[in-house]
Every structure is written in structure tokens, then in C-alpha cells.
Amino acid sequence: MTPQANLTVFAPVTAGREDALRSLLESMNTQPGAANALNGLIPFGALGELHFARLVILDDPTLGDCALYHLPRPNYPVYLALLCDFDGSFDAFVKKLVQVAAEGLRRIFTHCTDFDPALDLERWLKTHHVRPATCYVNWVGRTMLEVREESALTDALRAFMSANPAVANLEPRQLHQSLRNFAAAEQKAGRLTLTAEKATPLGWVIGNFLHLIGVPLALLALAPFLLLYAPIYVLLLRSKERSDPEFAPRPDAEHAARLSALEDYDVTNQFSAFGSIKPGLFRRWTLIFLLWVIDYTARHIYRHGRLARVNTIHFARWVFIDNKNRLFFASNYDGSLDSYMDDFINKVAFGLNVVFSNGIGYPTTNWLALDGAKDEQKFKYYIRRHELPTEVWYNAHPGLTALDLARNRLIRQGLENAAISEMELQQWIQIL
Amino acid sequence: MAKNASVDFADMQGLLRFGYAKLTEASFLLLRIRDAAAARAWLAAAPVSTAEYQSPPPAAALQIAFTSEGLRVLGLAGDVLAGFSAEFLAGMSSDRSRSRRLGDTGNNAPQYWQWGGAARVPHVAAMLYAREGGLGAWTQTVKGVGWDAAFEVMDCLPTSNLYGVEPFGFTDGVSQPTIDWEQQHMMRDPNEPVLDYSNLVAPGEFLLGYPNEYYRYTDRPLLSDESEGASILPGAEDRTGMRDLGRNGSYLVMRQLAQDVRGFWKFANGQANGDADERRQLAQAMVGRTLKGDPLAQAAERPITGVDAEDAAQNGFTFDADANGTRCPFGAHIRRANPRTNDLPGAENHLISKLVHTLGFEDGSFRDDVISPTRFHRLLRRGREYGPGLTQQEALEPAPSDDPERGIHFISLGANISRQFEFVQSAWLMSSKFGGMTGESDPLLGNREPISGCPVTSGFSLPREGSAPRRLEGLPQFIAVRGGAYFFLPGIRALRYLARER
Ligand code: HEM
Numbered sequence: 020m021t022p023q024a025n026l027t028v029f030a031p032v033t034a035g036r037e038d039a040l041r042s043l044l045e046s047m048n049t050q051p052g053a054a055n056a057l058n059g060l061i062p063f064g065a066l067g068e069l070h071f072a073r074l075v076i077l078d079d080p081t082l083g084d085c086a087l088y089h090l091p092r093p094n095y096p097v098y099l100a101l102l103c104d105f106d107g108s109f110d111a112f113v114k115k116l117v118q119v120a121a122e123g124l125r126r127i128f129t130h131c132t133d134f135d136p137a138l139d140l141e142r143w144l145k146t147h148h149v150r151p152a153t154c155y156v157n158w159v160g161r162t163m164l165e166v167r168e169e170s171a172l173t174d175a176l177r178a179f180m181s182a183n184p185a186v187a188n189l190e191p192r193q194l195h196q197s198l199r200n201f202a203a204a205e206q207k208a209g210r211l212t213l214t215a216e217k218a219t220p221l222g223w224v225i226g227n228f229l230h231l232i233g234v235p236l237a238l239l240a241l242a243p244f245l246l247l248y249a250p251i252y253v254l255l256l257r258s259k260e261r262s263d264p265e266f267a268p269r270p271d272a273e274h275a276a277r278l279s280a281l282e283d284y285d286v287t288n289q290f291s292a293f294g295s296i297k298p299g300l301f302r303r304w305t306l307i308f309l310l311w312v313i314d315y316t317a318r319h320i321y322r323h324g325r326l327a328r329v330n331t332i333h334f335a336r337w338v339f340i341d342n343k344n345r346l347f348f349a350s351n352y353d354g355s356l357d358s359y360m361d362d363f364i365n366k367v368a369f370g371l372n373v374v375f376s377n378g379i380g381y382p383t384t385n386w387l388a389l390d391g392a393k394d395e396q397k398f399k400y401y402i403r404r405h406e407l408p409t410e411v412w413y414n415a416h417p418g419l420t421a422l423d424l425a426r427n428r429l430i431r432q433g434l435e436n437a438a439i440s441e442m443e444l445q446q447w448i449q450i451l
Numbered sequence: 452m453a454k455n456a457s458v459d460f461a462d463m464q465g466l467l468r469f470g471y472a473k474l475t476e477a478s479f480l481l482l483r484i485r486d487a488a489a490a491r492a493w494l495a496a497a498p499v500s501t502a503e504y505q506s507p508p509p510a511a512a513l514q515i516a517f518t519s520e521g522l523r524v525l526g527l528a529g530d531v532l533a534g535f536s537a538e539f540l541a542g543m544s545s546d547r548s549r550s551r552r553l554g555d556t557g558n559n560a561p562q563y564w565q566w567g568g569a570a571r572v573p574h575v576a577a578m579l580y581a582r583e584g585g586l587g588a589w590t591q592t593v594k595g596v597g598w599d600a601a602f603e604v605m606d607c608l609p610t611s612n613l614y615g616v617e618p619f620g621f622t623d624g625v626s627q628p629t630i631d632w633e634q635q636h637m638m639r640d641p642n643e644p645v646l647d648y649s650n651l652v653a654p655g656e657f658l659l660g661y662p663n664e665y666y667r668y669t670d671r672p673l674l675s676d677e678s679e680g681a682s683i684l685p686g687a688e689d690r691t692g693m694r695d696l697g698r699n700g701s702y703l704v705m706r707q708l709a710q711d712v713r714g715f716w717k718f719a720n721g722q723a724n725g726d727a728d729e730r731r732q733l734a735q736a737m738v739g740r741t742l743k744g745d746p747l748a749q750a751a752e753r754p755i756t757g758v759d760a761e762d763a764a765q766n767g768f769t770f771d772a773d774a775n776g777t778r779c780p781f782g783a784h785i786r787r788a789n790p791r792t793n794d795l796p797g798a799e800n801h802l803i804s805k806l807v808h809t810l811g812f813e814d815g816s817f818r819d820d821v822i823s824p825t826r827f828h829r830l831l832r833r834g835r836e837y838g839p840g841l842t843q844q845e846a847l848e849p850a851p852s853d854d855p856e857r858g859i860h861f862i863s864l865g866a867n868i869s870r871q872f873e874f875v876q877s878a879w880l881m882s883s884k885f886g887g888m889t890g891e892s893d894p895l896l897g898n899r900e901p902i903s904g905c906p907v908t909s910g911f912s913l914p915r916e917g918s919a920p921r922r923l924e925g926l927p928q929f930i931a932v933r934g935g936a937y938f939f940l941p942g943i944r945a946l947r948y949l950a951r952e953r
Contacts, residue, residue: 053903180919187919194919269670275537279548283877285903286884327811328820355552357869358878361823364665365794368642369809393641395665395870418904422887425817446816449775451919 020160020219022227023070026103026113027338028147029077030131031096037076040099040130044074044410052281052289054413060123063413066115068106068163071334071351074127074411075100075291079345080274081405084379087264088298095341099131100291102349104334106162108220109148117141151336152310155350157421159322160219161428166416168213169427172202175211176430176451191444195434198451202434213431227318234315255301256387263297266380267401277408283355286420287333289412290359292348292405294378302377303343305387309373310337324425328366331359333421337374346378353420360399368392378405426450458632458654458661460502462685462942463699466514466578466833467657467864468502470624474512474580475612477835478590479705479860481566481573482602484524489601490575491525494950498593501943511581511589515946516703516938518542521574525949531696534672535939538868539702543935544568552873554881554892557900559932565707566606566934573605576705576938583612606934608707608860610835617836618710618857619734619895619929620843622744626766626789628652628829629757634661636756641666644794644805645826648769651757657831659866660688660698660942664826669866671697680951683944699942701864704872706935707837708896709858715895715929716846722923730843733923736913737894739783747779748772748786771796774816776914781886784895787879790886794824818887828874830863858933868937883908891926899928 032040047058054072056064063072077098085092105112117124117140124144128134134143179201180187186197205211238245282288296302317326326332335350352359363371372391376384382398384391392398416424433439433447460468471477484490500512517525519540522532532540544550544561555561561568581589617623631651639645655663659671673693674681684694715734723729735741739748748768758766769791773779779786797819798808807813808820838857865871879885880893883905891897891910899909913921941949 177922181922181924187921190918269537272537272540276546276548279546282548283551286882286905321811324817325811328809329811330817330821353884354882355877357874358823361827361870361874365824365827389642393665394667395663396667396670416904418902420884420889422817422821422884423889426887426889429817445917448917448919449914450817 021106021162021217022160022219022223023104023106023156023162023334024109024112025105025151025154025334025336026101026109026116026144027149027151027336028101028144029098029149029338029340030128030134030147032076032099032130033132036130037078037097040127041076041410043127043130044076047074047411050284052409052412053284054411056413058123060127061116061120062123063415065119066105066112068112068115069413070104070106070163070166070415071289072101072103072411072413073289073291073349073409075102075349075407075409077293077347077407079293079295079407081294081380084266085295085298087266087379090298093295093344095345096132098340099127100347100349101127102336104156104351106164113141113144117144149338149340151338152307153314153317153335153337155317155321155326155332155335157326157333158324158424158428159318160216161424163415164214165216165428166419166424168211169424169431170416170419172211172213172434173427173430175205176202176434180451191448194448194451195439195444199434199437213435230315231319234311256305259297259301260376260384260387263383264380265383265397267382267397267404269400270404275403278403278406279356281408281412285414285417287351287353287414287417288356288359289409290348290350290352290356291407291409292402293345293407294375294380294405295345296343296377297379306346306374306377307339307343313337313370313374324421326367327370329362330425331362331421351414353422356403357399360402363402364392364395364398375401458634458658459685459699460504462944463502463658464514464940464943465500465502465512466703466940467701467831468630470833471512471580472615472624473508473582474510475583476586477578477580477610478586479608479610479835480577480579480604481606481608482575482577483605484521484574484601485603486600487524487526489597491950491952493595493597493601494525494946495952496595496597497946497950499943499946511579511585511592513580513589513593514576514578514940516576516578516940517949518572518574518576518936518938520572522939522949524574526953527949531672531674534670534696536670536702536868538873539937539939542572543704543706543937544572549873552877552881554876554896554898554900555932555935557898558928559898561935564932564934567707567936568934571605572936575602576703576936608837610837610860611839613836613840616840617859618712618838618840619715619738620712620841621738621740621742623834623836624832625740625744626785628656628831629759630654630657630831631757639666644798644809645824646793646795646798646800646805647753647756648791648793649756649826650766652826652829656827656829656866656871657701657864658698659700660685660695663866669697671695671700673697680948680953683951684948685942685944696941696945696948698945700945701866701940702868703833703938703940704861704863704865704868704935705938706861707858707933708861709856709931709933711927711929711931712841712857713846713850713854714927716843718927718929720847733913736780736783737911739779739785746785747783749778774818775916776912777916780911780913781888782891782894782911784880784893787885787893788875789829790822790825790879792822792825794826796820796822821887822885823874823878828871828879830865830871830875833862833864834859835862836860856933858930864940888912894926896930897926897928899926 049055331353333351338347369388372384382394655661668689681694685698687693687695719730719734746768795808798804894911909926911923
């Protein structure tokens with residue numbers, strides 16, 4: 020298995036150069052928000068291991084919400100974020116990225132304060148990479164190569180059955196055999212490839228194992244302290260939940276229109292959101308702790324197709340910036356924003372509540388996990404208001420949802436399984 | 452939260468409670484306001500029908516609804532208007548992103564509509580219903596004096612009586628949500644999942660001013676007690692000192708959908724190689740019901756809340772027992788339009804099971820739990836047919852050169868256009884990815900337009916017991932959108948407020 024990794028670069032934009040940067044980024048698109056795969060600046064399409072990428076200007080229009088806590092509007096820079104999700108190692112990807120896009124990256128990042136074209140670009144990108152607090156990958160270890168091969172396989176099998184209705188009508192065992200023969204012939208003829216999975220890098224296996232046991236051990240070690248502190252924590256939490264102000268007005272129409280103009284061309288959409296964390300150590304530590312726990316579940320539990328009940332998210336991450344005073348969230352999800360938010364509310368409200376309730380203005384929660392997002396309308400306003408337009412977005416597999424990818428994989432696995440059991444066979448034919 | 456006052460039928464337009472099935476003649480007048488004062492005067496006197504029972508039943512009815520532009524022209528203050536939902540304010544056709552989501556692309560794009568596109572958005576819809584033979588006289592009565600000064604008739608949408616059948620030949624109006632008028636189910640904890648599909652739906656899903664399925668009040672314009680003229684409006688249940696312009700009102704979505712009835716039956720006939728039984732079965736699979744309206748899915752073991760004994764044969768079912776779609780295809784129109792899912796599919800009513808399912812730990816097919824709970828996405832349908840009927844036999848014959856248009860004036864009511872109509876239309880009906888499928892959208896409604904990365908959306912899969920699904924390809928477009936708009940159907944007092952003299 021080749022696990023995925025990510026690049027998450029944040030760089031402050033030079034004051035006054037935002038507009039120039041915005042129009043430069045726009046030049047990378049074929050339609051609003053959607054990158055040309057072979058644009059002249061970063062030809063994403065030339066990076067075969069890349070799943071998703073985006074460039075976002077992080078200019079938070081809700082910064083003024085600090086006034087709810089009688090705090091002055093803080094003076095944070097506007098950032099440019101470059102996000103990539105890819106197969107293989109971080110180092111190898113950054114190297115390759117610089118190889119194919121050095122010139123374009125320089126043109127983009129010269130709009131940032133601490134960039135100097137004379138610098139070593141690879142090093143610069145690495146020093147500006149911020150490790151996300153939480154990463155979610157829909158299917159750990161499913162490479163772009165597999166995505167492409169398995170999608171081609173499904174298409175080929177379907178085309179074959181549609182051209183040969185008699186085959187489609189065969190009883191399951193014969194159908195299985197017939198499709199296996201077909202796929203083998205196609206592979207021989209070079210029209211299909213089904214590359215075998217590579218060995219998992221040893222370093223990753225060890226690191227992952229240490230993480231798997233390390234986090235519970237750390238929790239165990241912390242347990243006496245956590246338990247001791249728990250009653251005080253609960254008291255503090257309840258008092259804050261009673262007094263924290265809600266602020267979730269309807270987003271203004273222009274902002275909403277700017278966002279929706281970027282959506283629903285493809286079956287998958289991007290989502291970028293930004294906000295300030297409630298002042299004080301209580302919320303900050305709560306958030307650090309919970310994102311750490313969620314990261315653990317994403318790494319070791321929700322590895323194959325769903326994040327709790329949600330099966331529409333391809334990649335997501337939460338990133339702290341500005342001394343953990345602000346939190347950035349980015350995801351790639353299937354369906355429209357409304358259905359995404361409905362999933363949030365109806366399926367994983369608890370998960371969103373425990374994280375986002377630490378953000379200024381979030382609809383009031385109880386016991387951290389309850390209510391909050393269940394205030395449907397306020398929650399939707401809150402989400403939309405904190406969302407930022409994603410200037411450039413690249414999806415290496417447009418038209419394929421996470422469920423498509425899961426199904427295509429099941430189709431391949433069933434096909435390759437010569438000794439498929441009767442029961443598996445019955446299920447397998449239903450997804451063809 | 453204030454104690455829920457009982458529902459006030461006298462303050463509600465009748466369409467929320469009745470389909471006016473006995474009033475078999477109807478026409479929908481789409482109006483532009485000529486003169487706001489004259490329009491207000493006419494509206495103040497209009498004989499609008501309420502939701503109270505009448506005995507004997509009425510011989511005619513009138514319903515009035517407004518687009519946001521209509522309310523503005525009528526003189527509603529901008530800050531009050533701004534309290535309506537964003538979708539209503541923007542309108543059905545105003546924005547390309549919305550059109551993309553609704554599938555109004557290609558030849559369905561608003562620029563080709565007969566009404567409702569950019570320059571032809573109506574202000575008011577006057578919906579007239581009458582007993583057979585009575586519509587002409589009722590129209591005259593309704594218009595009365597002052598009509599011509601008030602309005603210009605932009606379009607008159609006639610309807611026809613096909614005796615309970617829509618133009619393809621299927622019984623229509625079979626499944627409707629039952630509104631929980633007594634609000635018996637209202638006191639539940641919104642954090643608790645509802646484990647059974649229920650057809651009994653909170654009034655706030657259809658009426659503004661009442662708690663919805665989240666036990667919350669949907670946003671709508673509220674005015675302070677002191678604001679001019681507001682004293683005739685009902686008080687807001689959730690905000691003291693405020694008057695509720697939305698209360699007892701609803702949003703009404705209207706879409707004129709032309710049906711290619713000949714195309715539909717010819718396609719089915721071709722796939723069935725001319726076999727009449729198979730042709731019918733195929734058409735029924737596309738709908739998910741028989742021509743007579745019986746469900747293809749099997750009856751549920753337990754009664755379903757909100758489906759009474761009389762209705763049980765036709766609506767006492769869910770798709771739980773048909774996990775592979777072999778009885779009713781996943782893509783069938785009614786399975787898309789109302790998948791009858793609960794909040795936590797597969798979970799049993801004890802803590803461990805609920806926890807396991809909430810955390811997504813159950814194992815099962817990759818298709819499990821991919822569809823949103825339906826109780827948040829219900830529509831109260833009030834559409835009417837138009838154009839002459841055609842039998843299956845007639846439909847298979849060549850079309851005469853002057854074949855008239857036929858179809859449905861689709862009408863649905865709901866308190867939240869984006870969560871109800873728009874969601875059902877986009878995430879369920881038009882989506883080529885509904886329920887883990889690919890390459891197919893609603894067999895009746897799909898526009899068959901390619902989308903990014905999916906060149907084909909015109910398939911239809913028929914799962915079969917013991918063999919691979921049969922996949923139909925190249926479904927033609929059977930439905931063309933001819934017009935559409937979002938309206939507000941005000942309560943009676945709200946209507947008086949809108950029509951007051953200034
Ligand atoms: C010309 C277009 C359409 C035709 C011919 C059509 C036909 C039908 C038929 C025959 C039924 C089954 C009978 C019944 O329950 O009434 C039905 C049900 C339904 N349709 Fe449509 N329909 C059309 C458009 C739409 C649209 C545009 C929507 C929503 C956006 C919609 C939503 C529904 C719903 C919610 C049901 C009830 C499903 C249930 O609760 O079981 N339909 N339709």
C-alpha cells in the first residue's frame with residue numbers, strides 16, 4: 020500500500036498585492052474555480068499522484084466577530100494557502116512539484132511577503148508547510164493509479180456487458196468467469212492495466228504503529244490528570260456554553276453568490292472555511308485535544324470509506340494558524356453544499372459540534388456535542404458565512420464520487436478473486 | 452419556547468390542507484401588477500379560500516401567491532422582504548448556479564422558458580378551482596371590478612382533468628405527507644434520532660411560524676408590534692413582541708413540465724420489443740408503482756405512523772426490505788423522490804446499536820446509509836395536469852403534426868425551498884450519483900445532459916435477483932421545463948396586511 024500525504028503551505032500575502040494575486044490565480048482556471056489541469060502556472064495534470072489541489076486566499080471577513088468578546092479587530096495577515104493531497108512521500112512530491120512548476124510557483128509566491136525568487140523553492144515550500152492538526156483521507160492507501168485503473172475497469176466491464184447482453188444475463192458464476200476472461204484479454208492487449216499494490220514503506224508502517232499505540236498510552240498516562248480535572252472542566256464548559264454569544268446572521272447575498280458560482284459543475288465540490296477560536300486557553304486546549312483525538316480516529320479507525328456515517332468526503336483537514344488563534348478547514352466532498360451540510364447536521368452533528376463550537380459565534384451547544392448544528396438554519400448560515408471562495412481547485416478524477424471509487428474497488432476485488440464465495444458473488448453481481 | 456398554539460385553519464389558504472380534487476376545473480393566472488394601489492384594493496376584497504372545513508363543500512376556490520418581485524412591486528418594505536428565504540428572494544431562474552443544481556440546463560435552461568425566465572417572472576399567481584363547468588363563471592366572479600386596473604395577465608395556465616392520472620397514465624397524488632396538525636410528535640428531543648420512517652410530519656415543515664422537524668422555526672419576516680399595520684398579523688410564537696408575516700403561510704414552487712408521452716411509451720415499447728406486458732412493467736419500474744398506483748416494494752411489517760388503514764395498501768411500505776432494489780429499482784421515480792429512510796438506517800432501539808450506527812461501525816454493503824433521512828425533505832404536492840390525455844395505444848401511434856403539448860403544472864408546498872424542493876430535485880432526482888449509482892438520473896425527469904467527468908447520465912438500472920442488473924441506455928428526455936417560479940402563499944391575515952391601504 021502506498022499511503023497518501025499532504026502539502027499545506029501558508030504564506031502571508033504582501034499588502035496591496037491581493038488583487039494582482041487573485042487575477043493571476045484566475046488565469047489558471049477554465050471555469051469559475053476549476054483549474055485547467057494543464058495551466059501554465061502549476062500543471063496539476065502532470066502530477067499523476069495528485070488527487071486534489073487548491074489555492075485559496077485566506078481573507079477572513081468575519082475577523083470583526085471578536086467584538087463579541089469586546090476585543091479589538093486583530094491585525095492578521097491575509098494568507099495564500101496551497102493544498103495538495105497526493106500519493107507517496109512528502110519529500111518526493113515537493114521535489115516533483117518544483118520540477119514541473121518552479122516558474123509558476125515563483126510567480127504565484129512573489130505575491131507573498133517572505134518570498135524571494137532567489138531562494139531554494141523546495142526548501143521554502145517545506146518551511147512554509149504547516150502540519151494539519153487533523154487529516155482525513157477517505158481511503159488510506161488508495162492511489163490515483165488505482166483510482167484510474169479501477170474506473171477504467173468498471174467502464175470496460177460495463178461496456179462489454181452492454182455490447183453482449185447474453186453475457187450480462189449469464190448466471191453469476193459464469194458471468195464472473197466470462198468477465199475475468201474478458202479482463203485478462205484486455206490486459207494482454209494493453210487496453211487495461213491493473214497494477215499490483217506496492218509494499219507499504221517500512222518507515223510508515225512503524226510510524227503508524229507507534230502512533231496507534233502511542234496515543235492511547237499517552238491518554239492513559241494523562242488519565243489521572245484528566246479525571247481529576249474533569250469536574251472543573253465540566254463546570255467551566257457549562258458556564259461558557261451558557262454565556263458564549265452566538266453569532267450566525269444570514270451571510271450577505273453577494274458573499275453567498277460568489278461562493279455558489281464556484282459550485283456544482285462537477286459531482287464533487289470544494290469547501291474552505293476559516294474562523295477565529297474563542298479567546299482563552301479553555302477553548303484552545305479543548306480544540307487541540309479534540310482535533311488530536313479526531314486525527315487518531317481518522318488515521319486508525321475511519322480509514323476505509325466513511326468518517327463516522329459520512330461517506331462523501333474525499334480528503335479533509337483542519338489547520339491551526341496564527342498561534343492557534345485561528346482554524347482553517349478544507350474538504351473535498353460529493354454533492355451540493357446543502358446536502359453536505361445536511362449530512363453534517365443529520366449524521367455527524369456531534370463531531371462538528373465538538374470542534375466548531377470552539378469557534379467564535381457558533382450556535383450554542385450543550386455538553387459540547389449536543390444541539391449546536393441541530394439549529395439547522397443558524398448552522399447553515401454560520402458555515403456559509405465562514406466559507407471562503409476557493410480561487411483554484413483541481414480534482415484529478417472529476418465525475419467520480421467517493422462511493423464510485425469504493426464500488427470500483429469492490430468490482431476489481433471481486434473480479435480478481437478466483438475463489439469468490441457464493442455469497443460474495445451474489446453481492447458482487449449486484450454492483451456491476 | 453411558547454406553548455404551541457393550535458393550528459388556525461381560518462388563517463390559512465386551503466391548498467395547505469386540501470388538494471381540491473372535487474374541483475376538477477382549474478386555471479392558474481400568472482399576473483403582473485399594473486398598479487400597486489389597485490392591486491392591493493383588489494386583493495383586499497378577493498374571495499380567497501381558507502383551510503376550514505365547509506359544509507356543503509365549496510363549489511369553487513381561489514388561492515393567491517406572490518413572487519418576491521411581486522411583493523416588492525406591491526409595496527412591501529425592503530427590510531421586511533429581506534426576512535424571506537434567500538432562494539425565494541433570488542427566484543427559481545435568477546442564478547446560473549441554481550439552474551445547474553436544478554438540472555435547468557441545456558434545452559431546459561430558463562432562457563427558453565415560456566414564463567418565469569429573466570424578463571417574464573410573474574408577480575402574482577391567482578389559482579382558480581371550480582366544479583366541472585363552473586370555471587368560466589368563477590373566473591368572472593373572482594375578477595370582479597378593479598381587475599383590469601390592477602393586473603395584466605401575463606399567462607393563463609389551463610389545466611385538464613385526466614381523472615386522477617398524470618399524462619403518462621399513472622395514478623397521481625398517491626403519496627403525501629400527513630401533517631401533524633395536533634403537533635403530537637413535537638416534544639421530542641432534536642438530538643434523538645427517529646428510528647422509524649414516519650409519514651407524520653411537523654407542521655413547521657409546510658407552514659411558516661411553526662416548529663419544523665428540527666423543532667426550530669424556519670426564518671421568515673418578523674415585524675415589531677409597533678410597525679405600521681402590523682397589528683393585524685398574528686404574533687410570532689418564538690419571539691415576544693414580534694408579529695409574524697409568515698405564519699400560516701408557505702412557499703409554493705410551480706414548474707410547468709411538458710411530458711413527451713409518445714416518447715415515453717415508444718421508448719418502453721422499443722425496449723420491450725413490442726410486448727405489452729413487458730412495456731408496462733418497464734414503465735412501472737421507472738415510476739416505482741403500478742399504473743393503478745400500487746407500490747412495487749413490499750408492504751412494511753409494522754404500520755407506518757401517518758399512514759392510515761385506508762392508505763396502507765398504497766403507502767404502508769418502505770424500501771428497507773428491498774436492499775438490492777430487485778422489486779423497486781433504486782432509480783425509480785418514487786424511490787428517488789421519497790426514499791423513505793429514517794435517521795439511523797439499520798439501528799435498533801437500544802443504546803449500543805444506536806451508538807454503533809452513529810459512529811458508522813456497522814458493517815454492510817457500501818450502499819448502506821448513503822441517503823439522507825427523508826423527514827427533512829418532504830413535499831406537499833398540489834400539481835395539476837394540462838393538455839389532452841393519451842392512451843398507451845394512442846401514444847404508440849405517430850404524432851399528428853399539430854400534437855398539443857401535455858404535462859404537469861408541478862406544484863409543491865414547503866417551508867424551506869432549499870431543503871425541500873431544491874434538495875429533492877437536485878440531490879435525489881437529477882443527481883447522477885443518487886444512492887451510490889452512477890450514470891443515471893431520474894428516469895422520468897432526467898435532462899440527460901452530460902456533467903463534468905460523466906458523459907452519460909441517461910441510463911437506468913434494473914437490479915435482478917440472481918443476475919447482474921439489466922442496464923437500459925440512452926433514455927431520451929421525456930420532460931422539458933417550460934416555466935417556473937417560487938411563490939409565497941401567505942396566510943389570510945398576512946394577505947390582509949399586504950393588501951392594506953397606505
Ligand atoms: C412531469 C413530471 C412528473 C411526473 C410525470 C411525476 C409522476 C409521479 C408519479 C406517477 C408518482 C407516483 C404517484 C404518487 O405518489 O403521487 C409520483 C410521486 C412523487 N413525485 Fe413525481 N412526477 C413528476 C415530477 C416530480 C417532481 C418535479 C418532483 C419533485 C421535485 C416530484 C416528486 C414526487 C414525490 C415527492 C412523489 C411521492 C413519492 C412518495 O412519497 O412515495 N415529482 N410522481
